[in-house]
Amino acid sequence: MSADFLYGIEVIINGLMAGVLYALVALGFVLIFKASGIFNYAQGVMALFAALTLVGIMEGQVPFGHLINAIFGTDVHHFGWEVPALLAIAFTVLIMIGFAWAVQRFVFRHLVGQEPIILFMATIGLAYFLEGVGDLMWGSDIKTLALGLPQGGSLAVEEWTAGLGGDDFYGFFIDKLDMVATLVAAVLVISLVVFAQYTKQGRAMRAVADDHQAALSVGISLNFIWVLVWSLAGIVALVAGVMWGAKSGVQFSLSLIALKALPVLMLGGFTSIPGAIVGGLIIGVGEKLFEYTIGAPYLGGATENWFAYMLALIFLVFRPQGLFGEKIIERV
Amino acid sequence: MLYREAGDFKTSYHADNQTFPIKFDRIGFWITMVIAFLVIPFMINDYWANAIFVPFLIYAIAAIGLNILTGYCGQVSLGTGGFMAVGAYACYKLMTAFPDVSIVIHIILAGGITAAVGAAFGLPSLRIKGFYLAVATLAAQFFLVWLFNKVSWFYNYSASGQINAPERFVAGVAVTGPNTDPWAQYMICLVFLTVCALIARNLTRGTIGRSWMAIRDMDIAAEIIGVNPLKAKLTAFAVSSFFIGISGALFFAVYLGAVEVGEAFGIQKSFLVLFMIIIGGLGSIFGCFAGAAFLVLLPVALKVIGVDVLGWPTDLVSHLNLVIVGALIMFFLIKEPHGLAQLWRLAKEKLRLWPFPY
Numbered sequence: 268m269s270a271d272f273l274y275g276i277e278v279i280i281n282g283l284m285a286g287v288l289y290a291l292v293a294l295g296f297v298l299i300f301k302a303s304g305i306f307n308y309a310q311g312v313m314a315l316f317a318a319l320t321l322v323g324i325m326e327g328q329v330p331f332g333h334l335i336n337a338i339f340g341t342d343v344h345h346f347g348w349e350v351p352a353l354l355a356i357a358f359t360v361l362i363m364i365g366f367a368w369a370v371q372r373f374v375f376r377h378l379v380g381q382e383p384i385i386l387f388m389a390t391i392g393l394a395y396f397l398e399g400v401g402d403l404m405w406g407s408d409i410k411t412l413a414l415g416l417p418q419g420g421s422l423a424v425e426e427w428t429a430g431l432g433g434d435d436f437y438g439f440f441i442d443k444l445d446m447v448a449t450l451v452a453a454v455l456v457i458s459l460v461v462f463a464q465y466t467k468q469g470r471a472m473r474a475v476a477d478d479h480q481a482a483l484s485v486g487i488s489l490n491f492i493w494v495l496v497w498s499l500a501g502i503v504a505l506v507a508g509v510m511w512g513a514k515s516g517v518q519f520s521l522s523l524i525a526l527k528a529l530p531v532l533m534l535g536g537f538t539s540i541p542g543a544i545v546g547g548l549i550i551g552v553g554e555k556l557f558e559y560t561i562g563a564p565y566l567g568g569a570t571e572n573w574f575a576y577m578l579a580l581i582f583l584v585f586r587p588q589g590l591f592g593e594k595i596i597e598r599v
Numbered sequence: 600m601l602y603r604e605a606g607d608f609k610t611s612y613h614a615d616n617q618t619f620p621i622k623f624d625r626i627g628f629w630i631t632m633v634i635a636f637l638v639i640p641f642m643i644n645d646y647w648a649n650a651i652f653v654p655f656l657i658y659a660i661a662a663i664g665l666n667i668l669t670g671y672c673g674q675v676s677l678g679t680g681g682f683m684a685v686g687a688y689a690c691y692k693l694m695t696a697f698p699d700v701s702i703v704i705h706i707i708l709a710g711g712i713t714a715a716v717g718a719a720f721g722l723p724s725l726r727i728k729g730f731y732l733a734v735a736t737l738a739a740q741f742f743l744v745w746l747f748n749k750v751s752w753f754y755n756y757s758a759s760g761q762i763n764a765p766e767r768f769v770a771g772v773a774v775t776g777p778n779t780d781p782w783a784q785y786m787i788c789l790v791f792l793t794v795c796a797l798i799a800r801n802l803t804r805g806t807i808g809r810s811w812m813a814i815r816d817m818d819i820a821a822e823i824i825g826v827n828p829l830k831a832k833l834t835a836f837a838v839s840s841f842f843i844g845i846s847g848a849l850f851f852a853v854y855l856g857a858v859e860v861g862e863a864f865g866i867q868k869s870f871l872v873l874f875m876i877i878i879g880g881l882g883s884i885f886g887c888f889a890g891a892a893f894l895v896l897l898p899v900a901l902k903v904i905g906v907d908v909l910g911w912p913t914d915l916v917s918h919l920n921l922v923i924v925g926a927l928i929m930f931f932l933i934k935e936p937h938g939l940a941q942l943w944r945l946a947k948e949k950l951r952l953w954p955f956p957y
Contacts, residue, residue: 334915337911377933378932378933383729385877388874388928388932389928389932389933391870391873391874395924395925396921396925398925399919399920399921399924399925402918403915403919533735566749567749569745569748570745572745573738573741576738576741577738577742583731584723587726587728587731595728597819
């Protein structure tokens with residue numbers, strides 16, 4: 268096999284792994300959208316906030332230290348202890364659940380029945396709010412996430428595949444972290460599907476997604492389900508935040524992964540979990556391949572910023588509800 | 600008492616069709632015009648022009664543009680930043696290619712170019728609706744910003760990748776470049792805003808505005824009663840982009856003077872303008888002004904209070920700013936989803952009876 272062809276395959280594999288991460292973010296969107304019709308722009312900031320909180324707890328930072336110092340003239344930064352990773356993750360999950368409850372109680376309960384665009388705007392407001400709170404609580408400097416996740420290229424894969432090509436092929440370069448992320452994402456998706464299919468709460472969740480009023484009439488508490496899906500989205504955000512944060516440091520740009528997930532959603536359909544996964548994979552592979560074959564050589568690179576959107580746009584012109592979305596039926 | 604619709608009889612078609620049919624509104628309009636044109640230019644200084652008035656005027660134009668598309672025609676767009684960038688770069692290319700032509704013409708042409716680009720990106724709206732369309736307009740945002748970053752023809756192959764506005768004059772007064780007086784900056788923006796607002800106001804109450812609103816309220820029903828959706832949607836995209844292009848050109852040439860596209864016209868700008876029309880009020884020209892004023896003044900006010908009065912560090916205040924803006928947006932949406940314009944409508948209801956309610 269020629270080296271070019273093998274490099275092409277390497278690009279596809281890396282694209283698939285990036286796609287899994289996109290799918291992970293998109294999943295959070297789909298969960299909330301299905302259950303409450305809210306298009307949650309704050310998903311990316313939730314990932315950032317969760318990752319910041321995790322780092323902050325692990326390092327024993329004083330929350331709002333900066334603000335306290337400014338108001339009282341004190342000088343506090345750290346408690347002086349370090350929390351083990353698992354305990355910190357548990358605390359972070361608790362905080363995300365608390366956040367889900369607060370969002371439901373103070374914002375979206377008052378907005379029930381509003382137009383979707385108003386709900387969408389509210390989540391953008393929420394994104395600003397949460398970003399500000401995250402910065403105030405933990406500071407805005409770039410943090411590293413020391414969870415002990417493996418980093419760098421996998422030598423084993425490289426040596427194992429080096430024999431496939433000729434002399435100028437050195438094997439596939441695959442990031443270990445991406446492999447871990449793929450694994451975690453797969454586990455998460457499977458457990459979410461199992462939860463939705465086989466538990467009582469999961470069934471209630473699907474009922475709400477199907478029809479709010481019918482679900483209400485058989486005695487399902489909408490409030491509880493909404494808190495539940497926001498909590499689940501918070502946990503998905505934590506996982507996404509950890510994976511992306513381990514990759515590039517925990518900083519503001521982490522919240523921009525929400526923008527990466529939007530074309531995935533369009534492609535896969537807003538209401539479909541399999542759609543989010545397949546869409547993520549298509550976008551991941553598509554944008555890496557495009558960059559490799561056309562973007563970098565002919566267009567000056569960095570086409571990843573817009574290619575996914577263009578792909579989704581062109582696709583939607585032919586199929587307006589996405590790959591797996593429910594068929595849009597309009598009546599007068 | 601103060602606000603009266605009754606007793607104001609019209610005796611000619613001309614009077615019946617005027618832009619402000621109610622006397623109170625007309626008086627308010629002329630008072631505002633006199634203050635804006637005859638008082639403020641003589642009192643303005645550098646700080647007030649740069650921190651408040653010029654950005655307010657420019658954002659108001661952008662908000663009018665977006666409100667036509669989103670508020671009147673119901674097509675949510677997140678590509679405002681990209682379209683502003685088109686206006687800015689078109690203006691720059693025209694300014695450097697034809698230095699002898701007046702900048703006023705360049706700005707209008709820049710608006711026209713943006714209108715063409717906007718109409719092209721509006722084409723998918725015929726197939727895609729709602730959120731799908733909102734996300735689709737992000738394609739315009741990212742693609743356009745990338746294009747202006749990568750293709751060096753757009754910034755005349757300058758090494759920094761920035762565009763700088765050369766000095767240009769209107770009637771012998773410098774309006775762009777480093778030696779511009781604050782009042783000149785203010786005046787050119789004000790003239791453009793006044794003309795744009797009047798055009799927008801009259802478009803929205805005419806045939807074309809009604810066809811936009813019909814499409815917004817229910818597009819299938821509108822089609823059945825004979826509104827051409829292709830025409831209505833594409834004109835909305837074109838007119839909206841025209842105004843946004845003008846605001847982008849002014850933002851670059853008059854306000855900033857030097858622009859790096861990712862920084863000045865990023866996705867944040869799209870959201871900012873969208874917030875303005877939501878807080879101001881969808882489907883209201885007055886709302887564009889109110890929203891723009893609110894979101895321009897808020898950070899300035901917070902900065903004055905936080906940094907100058909309380910003496911807190913700047914980064915802390917900017918974080919607090921985010922929290923407060925976010926919380927206010929949610930608060931507004933909960934309390935008054937129809938924005939400041941609705942508050943003004945309610946105030947007028949009260950004024951009608953005040954001070955002698957039943």
